[in-house]
Amino acid sequence: MLLRRALSTKVRVRQHVNPLARRFEAAIPLPEWTKLYPENASTVHLDIGCARGVYLMELAQQLPQQCFLGVEIREPLVDEALKRIRENNVCNMHVLHAxxxxxxxxxxxxxxxxxxxxxxxxxxxxxxxxxxxxxxRLVNPAFAQALATHLKPSTPVYLQTDVLELFEYMVEVFSDHAHIFSQDKTPALTNAMGLATDREKYVVEHGGAIYRTAFVAK
Ligand SMILES: C[S@@+](CC[C@H](N)C(=O)[O-])C[C@H]1O[C@@H](n2cnc3c(N)ncnc32)[C@H](O)[C@@H]1O
Known part of the structure; x- marks a missing residue:
């Protein structure tokens, strides 16, 4: 009993952190990207809120020609992901704490x-x-605006959630920015990256629905 409690205490990571908390306001150190990724790499897939990055690492292993950047606000998960990346010698993926x-x-x-x-x-x-x-919420008008500033025309932004109300909200936010994003109305029946995320696997196993769409930068 005591052992079980000690183990669960050791691996416990806060479920949600408030992104508006003052402790997240400090500037973050930025890596030297050209040193992080292979010399000949020119493009990066960005995954925002990658958690432990398990599915992202699987993707990186499946697609060695493509580079991946996961960004995650919970530092212990970033440390765990970076350790896993090192242990598996994955050189086309990095995870940033931000x-x-x-x-x-x-x-x-x-x-x-x-x-x-x-x-x-x-x-x-x-x-x-x-x-x-x-x-x-991560997706909000300021976020959509900031994201668009850095994307070349035709860059897809894949959105997916198991919460219908959040899905509708995200679609509304991106649709309200019709001058910078247009919705790809093609039905998205599976994960756009071709691999289920950790949360997606959990939801599907428990019989939940997944809502997906994509917006494309103009
Ligand atoms: C529910 S999890 C989903 C993880 C993963 N994308 C998946 O589908 O399995 C959402 C993740 O986003 C992270 N997150 C929330 N707000 C964030 C922010 N402002 N910046 C970066 N990551 C954030 C959370 O800490 C959490 O790990």
Whole structure:
């Protein structure tokens, strides 16, 4: 009993963190991208809110010609992902500890000086359902605006969630930016990256529905 409690304490990571908390306001150190990725790499797929990055690493292993950047606000998960990347000698993927509501501009400005963002995924962002918490949602008008600034025309942004209300909200936010994003109305029946995320696997196993769409930068 005591052992079980000790183990569960050791691996426990906070489920949700408030991205508006003051501790996330500090500037973050930015990596030297050209040193992170193979020399000949020119494009990067960006996955925002990658958690432990398990599915992202599987993708990186399946697609060695493509580079991947996961961004995650919870530091212990980033440490875990980086350890796994090192242990598996994966050289086309990196995970950055950052708050994409605050750090999106410096990160993408610096990344796009050396690499083009080929696609973006936002899979199962935290739903923040209480009215007073809506402002904590990752996807919001300022985020959509900032993201568009750094994407070349035709870059797809894949959205996916198991929360219908959040799905409708994200579609509304991107649709409200019709001058910079257009919705790809092709029915998206499976994960756009071809591999289920960790949250997606859990939802499907429990009989839940997944809502997906894509917006394309103009
Ligand atoms: C529900 S999990 C989904 C993880 C993964 N995308 C999946 O589908 O399995 C959402 C993740 O987004 C992260 N997150 C939430 N707000 C964020 C922010 N502002 N910047 C970066 N990551 C964030 C959370 O810490 C969490 O790990």
């Amino acid at each position: 708050n994409m509501n605050l750090h999106i501009d410096p990160i993408l400005s610096s990344l796009t000086t050396s690499h083009e963002i080929s696609s973006v995924s936002i899979f199962h962002p935290d739903p923040w359902m209480k009215k007073r918490h809506l402002k904590r």
